[in-house]
Amino acid sequence: MLDAFRWLDERIDVAGLRRALLDRKMPSELSWWHTLGSATLTAFMVQVVTGVVLAMYYAPSPDHAYDSIRYLERGVMSGALLRGMHHWGASAMVVLVLAHMVRVFTMGAYKYPREINWLLGVALLFIVLGFGFTGYLLPWDQKAYWATAVGTNIAGTTPVVGGILVKLLRGGSQLGAATLARFYALHVLLLPISLGAIVLVHIALVVRQGIAPRPHVLETGAPQRTDHPEYAAYYRTTYQRSKSAGVPFWPQIVAKDLVVGAGVVLVIALLAGIYGAGLEAPADPTDASYVPHPEWYFLPFFELLKLVPGSMESVVAVGAPAAIVLALLLLPLFDRGSTRSLGQRPASRFGMFAILGGMAMLIGSSVREEAPTAVAPEVGRPLTSVERAGRALFKRQQCGGCHAVGSEGGAEKGSDAPDLTEVGLRHSGAWLHSFLEQPERFHPDTKMPAYGPPSLSHQEIEEITRYLASLRGKNWATATPEFRDTFPETDQRKERKP
Amino acid sequence: MALLQWRESKLPSPPEPGPALMPRRGFLEFLSGVCAAIAAVFIGLPAVRAFFSPALPKPKVDSWVRVADDVALLDVGVPIRLDFVQTVEDAWVESRTLNSVWLYTEDGERFKAYNGHCTHLGCSYVFNQERKNFFCPCHGGEFDVKTGEVIAGPPPRALDDLKVEIRDSAVYVDYRDFRLGVPERVEA
Numbered sequence: 001m002l003d004a005f006r007w008l009d010e011r012i013d014v015a016g017l018r019r020a021l022l023d024r025k026m027p028s029e030l031s032w033w034h035t036l037g038s039a040t041l042t043a044f045m046v047q048v049v050t051g052v053v054l055a056m057y058y059a060p061s062p063d064h065a066y067d068s069i070r071y072l073e074r075g076v077m078s079g080a081l082l083r084g085m086h087h088w089g090a091s092a093m094v095v096l097v098l099a100h101m102v103r104v105f106t107m108g109a110y111k112y113p114r115e116i117n118w119l120l121g122v123a124l125l126f127i128v129l130g131f132g133f134t135g136y137l138l139p140w141d142q143k144a145y146w147a148t149a150v151g152t153n154i155a156g157t158t159p160v161v162g163g164i165l166v167k168l169l170r171g172g173s174q175l176g177a178a179t180l181a182r183f184y185a186l187h188v189l190l191l192p193i194s195l196g197a198i199v200l201v202h203i204a205l206v207v208r209q210g211i212a213p214r215p216h217v218l219e220t221g222a223p224q225r226t227d228h229p230e231y232a233a234y235y236r237t238t239y240q241r242s243k244s245a246g247v248p249f250w251p252q253i254v255a256k257d258l259v260v261g262a263g264v265v266l267v268i269a270l271l272a273g274i275y276g277a278g279l280e281a282p283a284d285p286t287d288a289s290y291v292p293h294p295e296w297y298f299l300p301f302f303e304l305l306k307l308v309p310g311s312m313e314s315v316v317a318v319g320a321p322a323a324i325v326l327a328l329l330l331l332p333l334f335d336r337g338s339t340r341s342l343g344q345r346p347a348s349r350f351g352m353f354a355i356l357g358g359m360a361m362l363i364g365s366s367v368r369e370e371a372p373t374a375v376a377p378e379v380g381r382p383l384t385s386v387e388r389a390g391r392a393l394f395k396r397q398q399c400g401g402c403h404a405v406g407s408e409g410g411a412e413k414g415s416d417a418p419d420l421t422e423v424g425l426r427h428s429g430a431w432l433h434s435f436l437e438q439p440e441r442f443h444p445d446t447k448m449p450a451y452g453p454p455s456l457s458h459q460e461i462e463e464i465t466r467y468l469a470s471l472r473g474k475n476w477a478t479a480t481p482e483f484r485d486t487f488p489e490t491d492q493r494k495e496r497k498p
Numbered sequence: 499m500a501l502l503q504w505r506e507s508k509l510p511s512p513p514e515p516g517p518a519l520m521p522r523r524g525f526l527e528f529l530s531g532v533c534a535a536i537a538a539v540f541i542g543l544p545a546v547r548a549f550f551s552p553a554l555p556k557p558k559v560d561s562w563v564r565v566a567d568d569v570a571l572l573d574v575g576v577p578i579r580l581d582f583v584q585t586v587e588d589a590w591v592e593s594r595t596l597n598s599v600w601l602y603t604e605d606g607e608r609f610k611a612y613n614g615h616c617t618h619l620g621c622s623y624v625f626n627q628e629r630k631n632f633f634c635p636c637h638g639g640e641f642d643v644k645t646g647e648v649i650a651g652p653p654p655r656a657l658d659d660l661k662v663e664i665r666d667s668a669v670y671v672d673y674r675d676f677r678l679g680v681p682e683r684v685e686a
Contacts (some may be wrong), residue, residue: 021665042537046540046541049541049542049545050541050545052545053545053549056548056549057548057589059590064590064591067590067591068589068590070590071589071590075551075589076548076549076551077547077548077550077551077554078543078544078545078547078551079548079551081544082544082545082548085541086542093617155604251526251527251529251530254526254530255526255527255530255533257536258529258530258533258537259529259577261533261534261537262532262533262534262536262537264537265536265537265540265541266536266540268646269540269544360592383621433507
């Protein structure tokens with residue numbers, strides 16, 4: 001053991017490496033917030049390890065992608081857990097990258113001399129989001145397909161280059177086989193290589209420059225601005241003093257990083273074990289009624305697009321991300337005040353809380369809005385895609401103008417149109433379908449218009465039927481339907497007979 | 499400057515290296531090791547299990563294949579090659595593969611069935627009419643028709659014989675593949 005160490009040491013100076021990496025001193029009083037960078041790295045390692053094994057069980061082709069994921073979930077030991085960890089690890093990465101960024105921002109750590117590392121960090125943030133966007137498509141289920149359809153369409157609204165951009169993203173004009181192969185290549189080749197390379201430089205710079213101490217350390221007696229001729233000298237002496245009074249990286253700092261790292265891994269594994277990654281029905285490009293939802297970290301952007309009028313959409317869709325990128329890139333170059341504590345940087349404080357607050361509000365409003373789609377209140381459970389289509393038709397055809405469902409609709413008090421809150425308990429689907437097509441056959445003097453072709457197609461009638469059949473009132477879970485279907489005695493077929 | 503010094507006096511003084519520090523340092527090293535191990539196990543275990551999943555024994559599937567409809571139509575004393583299509587679950591793809599067995603009988607009652615792959619490297623062998631034995635064209639292996647034993651060439655073991663059953667005058671073979679190129683007979 002000792003001989004092996006000496007053998008290595010003579011050749012590659014392991015002891016020197018150890019002195020430079022592990023024994024180097026760090027400013028004391030580093031907070032727990034300083035562990036967020038290494039926590040992000042830990043989450044990235046989770047993604048690398050789980051991702052490599054996932055790739056062994058994945059086929060990037062629309063014919064097989066979904067089946068291969070299902071095989072992984074059902075036929076491979078720990079397959080579901082592995083995929084769950086990759087899924088939750090992705091969210092963890094976004095959370096941790098953002099938290100790390102907020103930490104660096106609030107402590108003014110992006111200021112002299114760490115501007116370059118801030119810029120690299122901004123690049124890393126967008127690579128992580130790129131991972132999220134490309135990875136979302138790979139399972140090729142409904143959610144994946146439709147969220148990517150919308151996502152690429154947003155890129156398509158870019159002025160001038162939109163048309164080319166959407167074709168570049170999709171590998172053609174339609175979302176399909178070429179898109180999947182393209183996203184896969186980006187997700188497992190280009191993005192990991194870019195991320196790995198930039199992370200290496202990012203960390204090498206931290207080792208070379210030393211970690212930024214708490215803000216107050218670099219404020220006392222500092223020149224007003226970091227581009228002041230004496231600031232460099234001030235910084236060097238102050239930082240050196242703080243460092244020499246500090247603690248060695250190993251084991252003091254490493255222990256903290258590893259405690260947080262282990263916590264991150266445990267949380268990811270726990271979420272994966274409890275919730276898994278979820279797999280919806282296979283992608284169906286013909287099911288236009290599917291309402292896609294992007295991954296939560298794209299929600300603020302998605303929600304923002306809902307708030308702007310259509311004519312402004314392309315401006316916001318491209319302008320908002322561009323403005324954020326530009327602001328993040330320009331921040332360290334223009335903000336040269338030497339004050340680092342957020343408490344004494346009112347403009348920065350306002351900007352940060354405005355952006356974070358805005359994002360939180362957008363996510364919040366989006367979640368609130370999603371709730372009714374997740375569980376339809378009048379039905380008491382999530383609707384199937386056919387039922388959702390039926391409900392959309394129900395609204396479009398103004399059925400609620402006469403009929404009440406729950407507390408909604410049935411405008412006129414005196415309206416004698418039946419309350420449909422529990423119609424699914426009274427009538428079978430077959431009866432409802434026939435009735436919708438030709439109500440006058442059932443009640444000759446009904447005010448209900450006939451919706452059969454040509455006003456609605458048979459399929460649309462069936463969609464409304466399925467929605468109506470799902471309406472079972474407040475006690476939907478326990479109530480048993482008692483159909484009181486009465487069909488008109490004169491059947492059409494009989495009538496047609498000579 | 500005075501302010502700066504005041505600030506510094508507020509900083510905790512750096513721990514002096516000495517015997518008193520050793521338990522703390524030792525504890526931190528221990529803690530680091532434990533946390534690193536927890537992270538490694540929770541990341542590594544599912545990955546390793548999923549990676550090794552294909553190497554574990556699979557539940558047995560019925561491997562009996564109907565290779566001939568009427569036993570009475572088979573030649574006696576001359577081996578016959580029977581091809582059949584098998585539907586195989588290949589991970590997430592259901593594929594159909596063409597396999598073959600050689601069937602041989604001397605009395606029309608007792609049958610020998612051999613896996614159609616040469617035990618050397620898996621080529622399909624043929625029946626040599628002149629020398630009355632099986633001949634593999636890839637590397638010149640020769641096998642005895644009655645027993646499957648190696649007569650000449652590089653094959654490491656006799657042909658893999660399979661169980662045969664006659665049910666309602668149809669011929670069924672318990673088709674299995676074995677590891678190739680090794681002297682012992684191990685199922686693949």
